Amino acid sequence: MLLELPTRLVQFMKYPLSILYIVLTLYSPIWAQSIPDTTLQSITVTGFQQGPIQQQSASVGFLSTKDLEFSSTISPVMDWNALPGINLEQRAISSYRVSIRGSSLRSPFGVRNIKVYWNGFIFTEANGSTALNLLDNEQMQELEVIRGPSGSMYGAGIGGVLRLSNFLPARKDNVRLNLTTGSYGLFNSLIGYQFEKKKWTSYANVSYQTLDGYRDHNTQDRFVVQWSNRYQFNNRHQVELHALYSDLFYEIPGGLTLEQFDMDPTMARSGSAEQNASIDQKTLLLGTRYQSNFTSQLSQNTHVLLTYTDFQNPFILDFKEDENKELAIRQHWSYNISSPLEMKWSAGLEWQRADNRARNFGNVDGVRDTVRFSDELEIDRKVFFLQLQLRKKKWSFTVGLSSNSLKYAVDRVINAFAEPFGFERRFDNELIPRLAVNHAWNNVHTTYASVGEGFSSPTLDEIRTNEGSINTGLEAERGTNYEIGHKFYSDRHQLDVALFYTQLDDAITTRTDPNGVVLFQNAGGTSQRGMEIGLKSLWYARSHGFVTKIKSSTAYQYYDFTFEEYSKRGEDFSGNDVTGVPNHSAFQTLSVELRKRLTTILQYRFINDVPLTDDNEVVAEAYHLLNLKLRYQMNWTKVESRLYGGVENLGGIDYSLGNDLNAFGGRFYQPAPARNFYIGLQLYF
Numbered sequence: 001m002l003l004e005l006p007t008r009l010v011q012f013m014k015y016p017l018s019i020l021y022i023v024l025t026l027y028s029p030i031w032a033q034s035i036p037d038t039t040l041q042s043i044t045v046t047g048f049q050q051g052p053i054q055q056q057s058a059s060v061g062f063l064s065t066k067d068l069e070f071s072s073t074i075s076p077v078m079d080w081n082a083l084p085g086i087n088l089e090q091r092a093i094s095s096y097r098v099s100i101r102g103s104s105l106r107s108p109f110g111v112r113n114i115k116v117y118w119n120g121f122i123f124t125e126a127n128g129s130t131a132l133n134l135l136d137n138e139q140m141q142e143l144e145v146i147r148g149p150s151g152s153m154y155g156a157g158i159g160g161v162l163r164l165s166n167f168l169p170a171r172k173d174n175v176r177l178n179l180t181t182g183s184y185g186l187f188n189s190l191i192g193y194q195f196e197k198k199k200w201t202s203y204a205n206v207s208y209q210t211l212d213g214y215r216d217h218n219t220q221d222r223f224v225v226q227w228s229n230r231y232q233f234n235n236r237h238q239v240e241l242h243a244l245y246s247d248l249f250y251e252i253p254g255g256l257t258l259e260q261f262d263m264d265p266t267m268a269r270s271g272s273a274e275q276n277a278s279i280d281q282k283t284l285l286l287g288t289r290y291q292s293n294f295t296s297q298l299s300q301n302t303h304v305l306l307t308y309t310d311f312q313n314p315f316i317l318d319f320k321e322d323e324n325k326e327l328a329i330r331q332h333w334s335y336n337i338s339s340p341l342e343m344k345w346s347a348g349l350e351w352q353r354a355d356n357r358a359r360n361f362g363n364v365d366g367v368r369d370t371v372r373f374s375d376e377l378e379i380d381r382k383v384f385f386l387q388l389q390l391r392k393k394k395w396s397f398t399v400g401l402s403s404n405s406l407k408y409a410v411d412r413v414i415n416a417f418a419e420p421f422g423f424e425r426r427f428d429n430e431l432i433p434r435l436a437v438n439h440a441w442n443n444v445h446t447t448y449a450s451v452g453e454g455f456s457s458p459t460l461d462e463i464r465t466n467e468g469s470i471n472t473g474l475e476a477e478r479g480t481n482y483e484i485g486h487k488f489y490s491d492r493h494q495l496d497v498a499l500f501y502t503q504l505d506d507a508i509t510t511r512t513d514p515n516g517v518v519l520f521q522n523a524g525g526t527s528q529r530g531m532e533i534g535l536k537s538l539w540y541a542r543s544h545g546f547v548t549k550i551k552s553s554t555a556y557q558y559y560d561f562t563f564e565e566y567s568k569r570g571e572d573f574s575g576n577d578v579t580g581v582p583n584h585s586a587f588q589t590l591s592v593e594l595r596k597r598l599t600t601i602l603q604y605r606f607i608n609d610v611p612l613t614d615d616n617e618v619v620a621e622a623y624h625l626l627n628l629k630l631r632y633q634m635n636w637t638k639v640e641s642r643l644y645g646g647v648e649n650l651g652g653i654d655y656s657l658g659n660d661l662n663a664f665g666g667r668f669y670q671p672a673p674a675r676n677f678y679i680g681l682q683l684y685f
Contacts, residue, residue, distance in 0.1 A: 039491035040538050041066070045144050046163055048153055048398060048436075049344055049389050054489040057398050057436035057448040059085065059147040059498040061534060065168065070601055070629050070644070071137050074186060074211065074678065077657070078603055078627055078648070082587050084496070084532040084555040085147040085160075089658035091670040093213050093220040094133040094250040094279075097658055100147050101502070101530060102561055102581035103159035113159040113456050113477075115150070119167050119228070119242060121287045121305040122328040126352035126379040128156070128459030131309075134246040134283050136207045136224045138190055141166035147532070148500060149454025149481045151432035152400030155350055155383035158454040158479050158504065167203060167228040167240070175685040176205075182678030185212030185219075199232040213251070214673035217268040217277070220250040240289040245282075252277040254316070255660040255667035265654055265671035271316045276366025280312040297337065303330040318372065319363040326354040342391040350383040358464065359414075374414035379460065380407045396438040398450075404430040406457050410470060427457045427476055449484045458508060462520040475522050479504040494536040502528040509568060509579075509614070510662055524566030526578050530559045549593035556586045563614070573614045580661045582608040582622075601629040612659055612668045620659050620668070626650040638685070645679035 043053040047060050061083035071079045075096075080088040089097045096111060103113045111130035116123045118139065124130045146154075146161040154161050178190040192205035204227045211220040229241045254269025254277060271277075287305040294300075304327075311322040332348035356377040362369030385402035406427040412420050434452035441447065457476040464470050485498035509523045533556045540550040561578035577583070588604040605625040612618040629646040649672070657672035 040494055040536060043494075047144070047146060048150075048387065048400065048434075049346065052489075054444075054446050054487045055396070055438065055440075057396065057438040057450055058150075059483065059485060059496070059500075059532065061086065061143075061145040061147070061496075063143040065141045068137075068141060068143070070599075070631060070646075074182070074188075074209075074648075076137055076140060078605070080143065081605060082553055082555055082589055082603070083143075083145055084534040084557055085498075086145050087585070090672070091658035091660070092215075092250065092252050093211055093218055094222065094248060095252065095658070096132045098132065098162070099580075100145065100160035101500070101532075102528065102559055102578060112459050112461075113157055114162060115154045115157045115160075116162045116164065118164045119240075119287075120165075120289055120301070120330070121242070121285075121303050122330055122350060122352065123164070125307075125324070126326055126328070126354035126381050127356075127461065128457065129461055131281065131283065133222075133250075134224075134248055134281070135164070136190070136209065136222065138192065138205050138207050139166050139224065139226060139244070140164045141168060147498070148483060148502070149432070149434075149452045149479065151404065151454050152402050152434035152452060153346070153385050153387060155381075155385075155402065156404055156406070156430070156455055156457050156476075158456045158477060158481075158502075166226075167230070167242070177683040177685075178680065180678055180680035183676035184214055184673065185210065186678055187211075188680070201230040201232075203228045213253075214676070215253040215266045215268055215671060217251045217273040218253045221247075222249070223247040236293045238291050240287075240291075242285070242287040242289075244285040247282050249280045250278060252279065252315075253670075255663055256669045256671065257666040258669065261654070261656070261669040261671060265669075265674075269316075269667065274365065275316045275363050276314045277316055278314055281309065282311075283307065283309045297335055299334050301330075301332045304328075314363055314366050314368075317363070319361040319368045321359045321361070321368070323357045324354060325356070326352065328352045344389040344391075346385070346387040346389075348385055350381075350385075352379070352381040354379040356460075370416070371414055372416045373412060375464065376411040376413060377460065377464070378407075378409040381405070394440045396440075398434070398436040398438075400434040400452075402432045404432065404455070404457075408460065408463060410464065412470075423470055423472060425463065425472065430455045430457075430476070444488055444490045446487045447485070448487075451480070451482050454479045454481060456508075458520070462508065465519060469519075471520060474508065474520060475506045477504060477506050477508055477522075492538045494534075496532075496534040498530075498532045500528075500530050500532075502526075504528065507566070521568065523568040524574070525564045526561060526566070527564050528559070528561045528578070530557065530561075532557050543596075545595075547592065547594060548596045549591070551591040553589045554587070556584075558584055566614075568614060571615070576614060576616045577611050579611050579614050579616075580659065582610045584608040597633045599631045599633075601631075603627040603629070610659060613662055618666075618668060620656060623653055623655040624651070625653065625655065640684040642682040643680075644682065645677065647675065647677045649673060649675045651675075 043062050045053045045060050045062055047056040048058055053060055068079055075090055077088050077090050085101050087099045098111045111132050116130045142165040144163040148160055149158050150161045176192040180188040188209040190207040195202045207224045209222045213219055225245045227243045232238045254272040285307050290302045292300050307326040309324040313320040329351045335345040337343040358375045360373045361371050382405045383402055387400035390397045408425045410423040432453050436450035438448040455476050455478045458474045479502050481502045483500040488495040504526045506522045507526050508520055510518050535554040537552050542548050559581055561581045563573045563576050566573045586606045591601045593599045608622045610620040612620055627648050628650055631644040634641040652675040655672050656669040658670045659668050
């Protein structure tokens with residue numbers, strides 16, 4: 001199955017590839033013209049083998065520190081969505097949901113089916129979920145996205161990989177102060193300090209954000225402290241030490257019906273405020289990284305992370321408390337040979353071990369009542385990976401393979417409704433292969449093709465659902481991805497085009513019971529065909545004059561995702577569009593710089609109709625969203641300062657940013673804020 005390219009994919013590719021060929025043929029001579037003073041930056045990513053992004057035999061997106069310096073302090077939603085293939089939603093303040101290539105079918109809340117790394121450390125928990133909301137924008141200064149199954153290097157997860165960084169080598173010695181205020185009671189403050197002396201680099205920051213929120217019962221408070229250090233023993237060895245503490249609280253207003261959404265989108269679901277539906281989470285991360293370059297050919301990286309989390313979640317139905325302790329290790333070896341054939345070996349492992357305690361209580365007016373369940377949980381996840389890359393002149397070949405194992409052990413020590421019991425579930429020896437080929441036509445054009453398997457094991461939240469029931473029969477999702485893409489990277493334009501076909505089996509889907517509890521089951525398969533286009537352009541650049549720079553970026557996705565042999569609770573949904581995935585979506589950014597001081601950025605986002613139920617009878621209407629950002633650079637004698645601001649939802653439209661899929665009682669909609677603004681000041685000393 002792995003080596004057999006489906007006929008349907010070939011048919012799907014014919015038309016878009018013909019258009020792409022004509023466009024590149026017509027415009028390549030124009031794009032080859034040089035422009036004075038400045039060019040688009042070259043991009044180096046980690047991907048499947050660290051190097052220039054245009055040499056990656058995969059769909060990889062990247063947002064640099066410069067790309068993200070205009071981010072709203074409220075959330076990174078709009079800026080992340082500027083990359084093709086990624087969709088970041090916010091159901092409530094700080095309640096993020098991320099999908100890559102439409103992988104949100106099984107993610108009613110949180111980040112699942114995607115592997116996340118922070119400064120190289122495994123940030124995704126052993127249970128398969130990622131608490132992305134623990135991080136402030138300061139901890140997300142760079143974003144790298146690998147789209148599609150990446151298990152040959154990064155373990156389980158069909159959606160893809162997110163790599164976040166903020167401990168960057170290019171920082172300067174300075175103190176940075178950032179203050180922001182805005183609509184709905186927004187206040188954000190940050191102070192950061194970078195120190196360098198000989199072989200030692202240290203960076204610390206403290207940030208605090210509070211927000212009343214657009215809706216009732218929707219406040220947020222987040223306090224984050226980070227301290228990161230790097231010591232360079234010599235030019236071959238260095239060590240890093242990281243500490244991160246995050247204290248996050250936010251209220252959950254809940255989903256609304258269409259009638260409620262139309263009548264008053266600011267209201268909360270009945271019972272949310274009375275039961276104090278909210279998240280209160282405190283997390284401490286301690287990590288160390290050791291990097292060695294033994295020779296010019298042999299190197300290694302070791303990342304070790306310890307995590308402790310105290311989690312409380314009052315809900316309409318109950319009151320949940322978790323205490324999580326986790327160890328995460330990633331070891332990566334690399335060996336390079338340059339003659340007579342350029343060859344790169346990569347090998348390594350990931351090991352995550354978690355010991356958790358999860359308890360469910362009754363909820364009486366937002367106060368914890370008597371215990372219902374108390375579970376002791378053990379999670380053991382292992383990944384071993386091996387990859388070989390061969391390069392000869394203009395051709396590059398990649399072969400990768402990983403082995404994955406996972407064990408859940410649940411010991412229910414207290415059960416108010418029956419006898420205590422134990423439960424163990426293993427997912428053993430899942431092999432994930434990947435093959436890829438890349439051809440460089442010249443210095444600016446490259447074409448790649450890849451085929452890879454993927455599997456995604458159930459998360460603990462899917463096996464042990466929110467109210468404490470345990471699903472013993474849930475199987476892992478499995479899929480095969482076929483992909484072909486073309487990249488054009490010149491000084492003025494960077495173009496990425498990808499066409500893919502993914503066949504997913506044993507898809508994990510959701511339903512909601514009358515109490516609002518989300519339940520999970522394997523319901524069949526999906527057929528996913530897609531085209532993604534990303535384009536960054538530098539149209540104009542001058543060192544003097546009124547207009548000094550004009551840039552733009554474009555992201556477009558076309559997805560034809562359908563259910564195949566898909567039934568749930570006696571109903572057959574085969575042939576329907578996959579729930580929660582729009583057929584068309586686009587993002588356009590235009591940036592104009594005046595006199596090298598004032599920068600204006602206009603952002604436009606389009607989302608086509610989105611099916612909200614498996615039968616496709618309920619659909620969220622398409623919407624067009626506009627945002628405006630401004631920044632003014634003030635250069636004083638000893639202080640570099642920036643004044644910035646923005647208006648979000650410039651048109652004041654009513655829309656839902658993060659719909660609840662297959663919601664019971666028609667509570668599909670999570671209203672996004674109306675027109676709102678923010679203004680801030682950034683100082684560098």
